[in-house]
Amino acid sequence: MSDHRPRQIDRDTAEHLLAGAVVGRHAGVDPLGDLLAAAASPPRGGEYPGEQAVMAAFRAADLGATPEPRRASMIRTLVSKVLTLKAAALLAGLAGGGIALAGVASVLPTPSHNPPAVTASPAPGPGETSGTGKTGDTDKSRGGDKSSTGDKTQGSDKTKDPYDSPSVVGLCHAYRAKDGSKRGKELDKPAFRELVTAAGGKDKVEAFCAAVLASASAKPGDGQQGQNGGPAPDTKSGKPTVSPSR
């Protein structure tokens, strides 16, 4: 290959290069071919960073089921009601021990072994979430959780299609309503088991919820990309801030 001829590619060459890059047809021919071949090289190990969360979301979507619309909306209503109850129970449980939680738990579709003992022994929080600056918000939200956690995203969720996973979204809201230092502890409770499973581990919940809530508020898709430019919930989905110290 000649050293430095001026490379004046024409349009046909360009088309050829573009179409062939994915199959690596041009590697080794000239620097531009090498460049495109490198850009389109086969996948590397680190290129599936969110695979577990995505697969969990796929499972949660339950695509094979294709429920008929009316039924789906009934289910959704039911689920959101249950979630409201559940959130209330969790908050009450925080304040007043396990009694309220145990009471409501019998109504809930959560695993039935929901021992009051869990809340009766409030071990000191590991204090893991460092500096998310959320403590102020959650204090407010404990007083009136509906208004602070509810309206921003929950309200818009209602209009979403049946393939949403309302339970995961709801659990994320419930989780985020927790005090920063208590979040890790909360994840041990049966009520959050589904969330932990969906996220693929306790240490992934923070990032998972950030992504879920961001996309829930970003929702219905392509045509309306401006939709979530405004409200911009505080879900800058950064790296996980929770690192369970256990």
Next chain:
Amino acid sequence: MGVVVTGVRPSLEQTDDLTAAVAAARQGDEAAFRVVYREVQPKLLRYLRVLVGDDGEDVASETWLQVVRDLASFKGNGDSFRGWVATVGRHRAMDHLRRTRRRPAISTPVDTLVEVAGDADTEARALESAATDAAIALIATLPRDQAEAVMLRAVVGLDAETAAKVLGKRAGAVRTAAYRGLRRLAKHLDETGEGRQASPGPP
């Protein structure tokens, strides 16, 4: 179950394979969805890195969550699926840029490109990986319309018509943008490449 498909399955070059996998995934087939994800995700991620830099991973996750949510309503073959995912990803990236209001930044220094890319054929896999990062980083320095056109065509593997739909442009405009992008890249490689061949060890 998923383990079966997590190996080094070759890229689904045939549109038919991806078409079939997408169809099965729409019916709830988890293994098929994993195949789809593993086929499309790396390309999506590279494209997104050109748009949002190191935040590409986050935006890719958001993209897939939306894809999962709307998968049941998707209709089309493998190629149009690639285009759809790219479209969703692009919208999420634009949202992300509006949210953060900052320019994308890719941490790989572009200057390392030439040496690394030149040796990619003969060196170890790690070097190839570095070459890929460097190539993406260099493409990201193009004006955005050119960078996107090059990435969608050469990396995501879309034809000009599908890429045009993603970008909301005419196919001719996308061809021109990609062509200009390649010319720019070639010029850059010429300028820096001469130095490489003359003296292998840059100062």
